[in-house]
Structures are given as C-alpha cells and as structure tokens.
Amino acid sequence: MNKAITDGVLLMPPAFEAGLDVWSSGNGTPGSDTYDGDMNVALVPADQDFSGCLELQKTDAVQKIRYMGETPLLPGCYLQIRVRVKAISGNLPGLRIAAWAGGAGGAHVEGVAETGPATTLTTYGEVVEIRAIVGAGRRGGVDMPWGAAALYGHFGLDLTGPSGGIVRIDDIVIEDVTSYFLRDMLSLVDVRDYGAYGDGIFDNTAAFTAANTAAAGRRVLVPAGSYYLDDSVTFDVPVEFEGTVMMPEDKMLLLTRNCDLPSYIAAFGSEELAFRKAFQALLNNADHDSLDLGGRKVTLTGPVDLAAAVPNKTSYTTRRVIRNGQLNASGGASWDTETVTSQATYSAGNDKTLSNVVNVANIPVGALVEGTGVGREIYVKERNIGAGELTLSAPLYGAAGAQTYTFRDFKYMLDFSGFSKLSKFELNEVELQCNGLCSGIRMAPSGVAFALHKSLITKPKDRGLTSIGSGCQGLLVDECQFLSDEDALDVEDRVSIAISANANDVKLRHNRATRFLHFAILGGANNIVTGNHFFQGDSVPGGVRSAGLILADNVTSSTVAGNYIDNCFVEWCNERDATPDFSTGFSFSALSLTDNIFLSGDVSSLFSYLVVKPFGSGHYLNGLTVTGNKFRSTGSSIDRVERVDASLAALDHGKAKDVTFAANTFHQVAVQVANPLRLSLGAATAAQTWTADLDGALPFGGQTRAVESVVALGALETGSGAGHFGAPHVLTQQGPGADRIDLVWGTPVSGAVALVVRMDA
Incomplete structure (x- = not known):
C-alpha cells in the first residue's frame, strides 16, 4: 500500500530551491520563523553529490529544520523521513530526523517521541544518510510511534552538538513505507497501526475500536503481546489473536463474527477465563444465539458462577445455547460442599418460608435443606437477610415449630442460581465431566423451558441437574446420559441424584442414567417421562433397591411411558404437602404408567416396582392407569409389583376411584394383580x-x-x-x-x- 499512489496523498515536501519560506527554524507550526532571507543559509544549485541542496552554518545548540506543510499521518500508514547530509567545514555536528506531532485542532500531541536515532558526522565530504520511521503503532523498526491521536506532522531534521560547522543538506524525502509492516495488504488490519501497545498496562480500548472501524469487513490482527482494555470493545469483523487481552471482569469483549470458545481462548489465553468471558458475550450479543465450544475440552478449577460472569444482567429470557464441547472439573477445595447448621421456625400457614433464621447471612442461596419433617430435594430459593427469612423451593411436610436445620451447598460446574430468572436456555451436545469432585448444573430460581439436549453429566459428586425453585418450569431433558460416580457402591450407600425438579411440565425423554440413588425427583405436575433407561442395581444377594423415579406431588397428572425401569421403582408420594393429612382435593390422582419394561435381579421378595407412600392420613387413589407393562424379576421371585409404603400412613382403600391395572405381563411375581x-x-x-x-x-x-x-x-x-x-x-x-x-x-x-x-x- 502506498497512499501517495493509491489515494493521491501529498507526502513529499518541496525541494529547497522552490523557496525557503516553507522551511522553519522552529517547530514548523504556523507563525514560526523560516529560513527565508536567513544570512546563515544558502542554496547551492549544483553539488558533486547533490543536484541541488541547502548549505547551512550551525548557529544554535539544536539547529531545527522543519517543513511547515502538514504532512498527513493516516491510520495504518507508516512514513519514512530520510535525508542525505555532508560536512563542508568547521565543527562536525550530530544529526537526527525530527518532527512535531500535531493532533485535532492543531494541538500538539504530548508524550510521543519526536526525534529519531542520532548520528554524528565524522569526515568532511562524506555523504551520510539519516532516516527514521513514524507511525501510529509501536512496532519493531518504528522510531517515532505516535498513536492514534496524531493526525499530521511537521517533519525535518535537527543538527546537534557543537556549532560553527557548515553542512550541505539534500532535499528531504518523505515516503510511505507501510508495506514494510503489512502482512496481508488486502485483508488484514493490525491494531498496532491504531495505537495499540501490548505491554499489559497501556489502555488499548480506543486503538481496538479504531481498528474495528477501519477494518470495514477485513480481518483484524492482534499481534503478540498482552493488550489491556479498560472498557468494553465490540468487533464486528473477524479477529485473529496472536497476543492476548486483559480487561476488568465487568467489561466485555464482543466478537460478533467469531463468537466461539476457541476465539475467546485465543483472546484471553486461559480456557477457564475465556469460557466466562464468552458466556458474558453470549448474553450481551444480539447477533448470536449460541456459544460453540468448538469441540474443546475446557478444564474448570472451580464452580462457574454464570450470573457473576454477566454482572449487567440479573435475568435473561431470550433463547441462548451452549453447544459442542466438554467441561472438565479439576482441582480441590474450591469444589468442597459448604455445610451450615442454623435454627429456624416453620409454619404450615407460610409453607415456603423459614423465619427467625439464626445467622441467615451465612446460609447460601441454593443450599439443600435437611431436618426433621423435610422432604427430599428442598432448597433455599431466596434469602432475606434483613427479615431473617429463607424462601424454600417447596413446603415441608412435618417441620412445624423451631428446630435446627442443616444446609448443604453443593458446588456445581455450571451455576445459574445467581440469576433471578433464566428462560429458554439450552445446553446441546455438551459433556460435564464432574469426576466425582462436584455437581453438574444448578438452575436459576425461576424461568421457563431450560433444556438439556444430547448431553452428558458424568460422575457428579452429589447432583446432576438441580432446580432450586421454579426455574425448571417446562424443563426439557432429551437424549442425555447421566453417568454415576457411585457405580461401585451398594444401593444403600449411594447419595447422588441425577435430576431434581419442582415445577410443572417437565419432559424427560430418551435418557440413560446409571446407578444413582435416584434418577429423578419431580415435585410438580403434568410431567412426561418417556423412553428413558435408568438402572440402580448392585451385586448384593437379595439386596434393597431405591426409587428410580419419585413423583412428589400426589396430584401428579403425569405420564410414565415406554421406559426401561431397571432394578429400581417408581415412588408416588405427597411429601411436599405442608398439611399432608387429606382434607380436600383430589388426593393421589392422574398417573399413567404404560408400556414400560420393569426388570429386577436378585432382589428381596418385598421389592415392588410401584410404591405409593402417603405422608398423611385419609389419602386414596383417584385416577391411576397401569397398563401394558412388562414386570419381570430374575434370580428370585417377588411378592407383588405394587405396594403401599404405610410407614407414615395408609391409603383409604374404601374411597378408591378410577383405577385401571390391566394388560400387564408378570414373570416370577407371586401375586399378579389386576383391576378389574x-x-x-x-x-x-x-x-x-x-x-x-x-x-x-x-x-x-x-x-x-x-x-x-x-x-x-x-x-x-x-x-x-x-x-x-x-x-x-x-x-x-x-x-x-x-x-x-x-x-x-x-x-x-x-x-x-x-x-x-x-x-x-
């Protein structure tokens, strides 16, 4: 590129013989003294080395010669100023290219280098050429980097050292040498050409923004170095990172043309930091609906608080997707479960609140609540420190009065609990490798249609996918695998749970789960559980089995169809009723189990595939369909496929309504029930x-x-x-x-x- 040729930009100053009224003995700015009529200079029309030149006797400590014309310094251009000089007589001076940097409105640009390398004449009559390069960027070979603020310069040279000597100076040459620095003249814009400096300290925000503007569709290059950005920067062109960037946590780098994790890894160097910044960009970039992990395996050394990564958003309801990669847990203490005990008061009249909570500020939002009369998978949804209250994800069935509770805050690889609401968020073809160190995903307290597609949660320590409130409304989990870290443990020693949800309309479809304590605990209604394979056996002869699927709402209105329910059972209970004794309503109603494969091996004869467990008196069956299922016990026989767990209360069989138990098959089942x-x-x-x-x-x-x-x-x-x-x-x-x-x-x-x-x- 040569702006003198391509754009007709005038760079060359006139020859001395054209007149000395444009050559200043000062800085070259308007009004400065010129050499026109100066008795110490003369024009030499012919010289054996120069066709025409200026003869000058040095009289000042620093004898300046500056062209008074404003030579433009365009963004991305680099100018070389060169001049040939020879000593004629007297003292031998020093020489250097020199200039005055001008900015907007004619202001002087302070703090930039305005002189090139110095040379001292050593021999009379010897022609010495001095040169220097000026431009915006701090590049190797650039003698005077002026940054983006300089718009033009008054260029020339300085004579330094002893005075009295006479020199002859050839016409000054200014030429565009940008081609020295451009790697790809057609498609690449270098941020250094707009004042960027990769020392990890200089604020490059303006330079990056200027490079993006100038690129006009071309690629932008961030060369080797560490580039600090003090503010958010948006690139709407492709960017190539050889160097890395640094910026405050609340500032964003928005790569709208390459919004993928490999690009952010290239930008930030650290995979973990890059993932957080890429997620931050995903929720602040209207041009992309997804973050492609690019098939990368990203190692996380601690939980990712995704709300903290996006401090300018407290909620988000536009569809966004993370896809195509692996997240791998590594490290130590940062994954440790935080356990707090505290006294609190519970009343069935305010059934989702713990009040008078001692040291409430120490209890994390998202912590599991344990205590007498507390059902499974009850979490802290909100915290009001001033009022000393905790809002719970669901009511407690038998915890009236004051008692000491235990709160366990599991650590999750992806933690969305800091958002007040998150809707339409998806993970697609992502594996979370928890490695027994941590849990998988904690959802936001509220939201609709969180989705997990074709993904894996591998070896979670405590939980796979957890809802701490109503953020699971309309939850979609399709074609996923949940692989337990407790495969080698006997059933009674397991603690991990693959999925827990509280709200309505959950869909679990075509998933596979291995040897958790429970596959799923669903606290809401209108659920569809279909095509899943979940198995929870062990090698203990006559061993016990745990529930695979727990329906914790007695008015469940749910369908469980076409599943392979292997060495576990379906439990239907009402443990989330604040007043569990039946007084009014529908009691245990609207459940359909159809066309499932139920299989068990070498279990106790007391094992059953469907267990109804009332947590209060007076309940009855009011709409149950069990049809087309295959019940098979191997290795030993079982007494029956269904039973009531009356450890807390019995069913009132005298009120049963609309029960269909028909067209099932039984193998090694002593009592083969039906209704009619x-x-x-x-x-x-x-x-x-x-x-x-x-x-x-x-x-x-x-x-x-x-x-x-x-x-x-x-x-x-x-x-x-x-x-x-x-x-x-x-x-x-x-x-x-x-x-x-x-x-x-x-x-x-x-x-x-x-x-x-x-x-x-």
Whole structure:
C-alpha cells in the first residue's frame, strides 16, 4: 500500500530551491520563523553529490529544520523521513530526523517521541544518510510511534552538538513505507497501526475500536503481546489473536463474527477465563444465539458462577445455547460442599418460608435443606437477610415449630442460581465431566423451558441437574446420559441424584442414567417421562433397591411411558404437602404408567416396582392407569409389583376411584394383580353362600368395592340335582380387610361362576 499512489496523498515536501519560506527554524507550526532571507543559509544549485541542496552554518545548540506543510499521518500508514547530509567545514555536528506531532485542532500531541536515532558526522565530504520511521503503532523498526491521536506532522531534521560547522543538506524525502509492516495488504488490519501497545498496562480500548472501524469487513490482527482494555470493545469483523487481552471482569469483549470458545481462548489465553468471558458475550450479543465450544475440552478449577460472569444482567429470557464441547472439573477445595447448621421456625400457614433464621447471612442461596419433617430435594430459593427469612423451593411436610436445620451447598460446574430468572436456555451436545469432585448444573430460581439436549453429566459428586425453585418450569431433558460416580457402591450407600425438579411440565425423554440413588425427583405436575433407561442395581444377594423415579406431588397428572425401569421403582408420594393429612382435593390422582419394561435381579421378595407412600392420613387413589407393562424379576421371585409404603400412613382403600391395572405381563411375581380382576368361584357341594377371599389380588391390597358381573360356568344345581337359574346377590367389602366377596344364593347351589371384581367405584 502506498497512499501517495493509491489515494493521491501529498507526502513529499518541496525541494529547497522552490523557496525557503516553507522551511522553519522552529517547530514548523504556523507563525514560526523560516529560513527565508536567513544570512546563515544558502542554496547551492549544483553539488558533486547533490543536484541541488541547502548549505547551512550551525548557529544554535539544536539547529531545527522543519517543513511547515502538514504532512498527513493516516491510520495504518507508516512514513519514512530520510535525508542525505555532508560536512563542508568547521565543527562536525550530530544529526537526527525530527518532527512535531500535531493532533485535532492543531494541538500538539504530548508524550510521543519526536526525534529519531542520532548520528554524528565524522569526515568532511562524506555523504551520510539519516532516516527514521513514524507511525501510529509501536512496532519493531518504528522510531517515532505516535498513536492514534496524531493526525499530521511537521517533519525535518535537527543538527546537534557543537556549532560553527557548515553542512550541505539534500532535499528531504518523505515516503510511505507501510508495506514494510503489512502482512496481508488486502485483508488484514493490525491494531498496532491504531495505537495499540501490548505491554499489559497501556489502555488499548480506543486503538481496538479504531481498528474495528477501519477494518470495514477485513480481518483484524492482534499481534503478540498482552493488550489491556479498560472498557468494553465490540468487533464486528473477524479477529485473529496472536497476543492476548486483559480487561476488568465487568467489561466485555464482543466478537460478533467469531463468537466461539476457541476465539475467546485465543483472546484471553486461559480456557477457564475465556469460557466466562464468552458466556458474558453470549448474553450481551444480539447477533448470536449460541456459544460453540468448538469441540474443546475446557478444564474448570472451580464452580462457574454464570450470573457473576454477566454482572449487567440479573435475568435473561431470550433463547441462548451452549453447544459442542466438554467441561472438565479439576482441582480441590474450591469444589468442597459448604455445610451450615442454623435454627429456624416453620409454619404450615407460610409453607415456603423459614423465619427467625439464626445467622441467615451465612446460609447460601441454593443450599439443600435437611431436618426433621423435610422432604427430599428442598432448597433455599431466596434469602432475606434483613427479615431473617429463607424462601424454600417447596413446603415441608412435618417441620412445624423451631428446630435446627442443616444446609448443604453443593458446588456445581455450571451455576445459574445467581440469576433471578433464566428462560429458554439450552445446553446441546455438551459433556460435564464432574469426576466425582462436584455437581453438574444448578438452575436459576425461576424461568421457563431450560433444556438439556444430547448431553452428558458424568460422575457428579452429589447432583446432576438441580432446580432450586421454579426455574425448571417446562424443563426439557432429551437424549442425555447421566453417568454415576457411585457405580461401585451398594444401593444403600449411594447419595447422588441425577435430576431434581419442582415445577410443572417437565419432559424427560430418551435418557440413560446409571446407578444413582435416584434418577429423578419431580415435585410438580403434568410431567412426561418417556423412553428413558435408568438402572440402580448392585451385586448384593437379595439386596434393597431405591426409587428410580419419585413423583412428589400426589396430584401428579403425569405420564410414565415406554421406559426401561431397571432394578429400581417408581415412588408416588405427597411429601411436599405442608398439611399432608387429606382434607380436600383430589388426593393421589392422574398417573399413567404404560408400556414400560420393569426388570429386577436378585432382589428381596418385598421389592415392588410401584410404591405409593402417603405422608398423611385419609389419602386414596383417584385416577391411576397401569397398563401394558412388562414386570419381570430374575434370580428370585417377588411378592407383588405394587405396594403401599404405610410407614407414615395408609391409603383409604374404601374411597378408591378410577383405577385401571390391566394388560400387564408378570414373570416370577407371586401375586399378579389386576383391576378389574377376573376370577372364578365355585362350590363342589351345594351352599347358599359362596365366599371369595381375594388374598391381595387387587392392586395395593385394595377392597372389593364392586362386582361388575357374575356369569355361570356351566350348570348350577341345587342340592337335589335340579338346575338352578336364579342369580345371587353380592356382598362386597367383607372380612377384616374388606377384601372378601360373598355370593348369596336364594337356595343352596353347587357349580362355578366367573366374577369381575373392582377395587374402585
């Protein structure tokens, strides 16, 4: 590039013979003295070395010669000033290229170098050429770096040293030597050309901004060095980083044309810092919906507080995605769980609040709450230090009054809990390698449609994906794997949980989870759990098993379909009721388990695949469909596939409604239940009352509340052998357990009948 050629920029000053009224003995600024009429100078039209030159006797300590024209210094241009000089007589002076830097409005640009390297004449008649390069950037070979503020210069030379000597000076040459410094003349803009300086101290904000403006679609180069930025910078062109940048945590580097993690790693050097800054940019960049990790494996030495990484945002509801890479936990104490104990008061009348909390400021938001009467996966959602209160993610079923609670703050690789609300955020094809050091993801206290797609959470220490409030509303988890760090432990020793959620409309689809204490705890309603494979066995003969899926809302209105539920069970409870005793409402209602594979191996005979656990009295089944499932026990038989955990309270079977338990298959199950239940009943000798004791053949040991039909199987005969064609009347809910049926005939008869019995009304 040569601006004199390409843009017609006038760089060369006129020859001395054109007149000395444009050559100043001062700085060259308007009004400064010129050499026109000076008795100590003369024009020499012919010289054996110079075709025409200026002869000058040095009379000042620093004899200045400056062209008074304003030679432009354009952004990205580098000018070389050179001149040939020879001594004629007298003292031999020193020489150097010199200039005056001018800025906007004719102001002098202070603090920049205005002289080039010095040379001393040593021989009379010897032609010596001196030269210096001036430009905006601090590059190797640039003698006078002036930065972006300098717009023009008054160029010339200085004679230094002893006075009295006479020299002859050839015409001064100013030429564009930008090509010395450009690597790619067609497509690359170097930030140094706009005043950037990579010493880690100088503020390069203005230089970076100017380079971006000048690039006009071309690439910008950040050469080797450490470039400090004191303010946010946006690049709307591609940027190549050979050097790195430094900036305050609250300032942003927005790479709108290469908003990907490899570019931010190149920019910041540190992978961990680059991930935080790239996420910061993602939430402040309207031009990109996603942060591509570029397939990189990023090592994290501590939890990433994502809200702290974006201090200008307290909430975010525009779709954003992190995709395509691995995050790997490494390090030590920064991942340690923080445990705090404190006394607090709970009242069912204010069912999501702990009040009068001692040392409330010490309790972290997002901590797990443990104590008497506290259900599983209850977290601190908010903290009010002034009021001494904690807001909880869900009510407590039996914690009325004051007690000491334990609060455990697990450390998560990706922690969104600092946002007040986060919606439509996704992770796609990302693996979180927790390595047994930490947990995976903690969601924001509120928000809608957080999504995890085709991702892995590998070896979380405590939790895989955790909701501490309603940030799981509409949660989508699709085609993911949750790989436990507790594979080698027996079931009873495990503590980790893959997924916990509190709000409604959770969808868990086509996931795989291995040997956690629980696969998922869902506290809301309207959930869809389909196509998942979760298994939780161990090698203990006759061993216990833990719940794989826990539905913690009795009015669940959920579908569990097409899953492979392996060596674990579905638990349905109401442990998040502040008043767990039933008084009004729907009780245990609206659950559908269809077309699942239930498998267990070498378990206790007391194991069951579906467990209903009331946490208060008076509850009943009010809408349950269990159809098309395959129940199979291997290695040992089990008593039944379903049961009530009555450790706290029993179900009221006398109120059961709308229960369908049909078209299932059973292998190595002693009692194969159904509702409606089809059975045959007969008497070999004539009897007026026939009794059918169902012996637990109705689901959950339900009561015989209805008989749909009684159909004779062949002839019925009286005691005399005569045919009997009358119908019996039916007495239901007989016996101590109300699970017996009596058929009462008008006269004693013998024979057999087929019955259809129901446990519900």
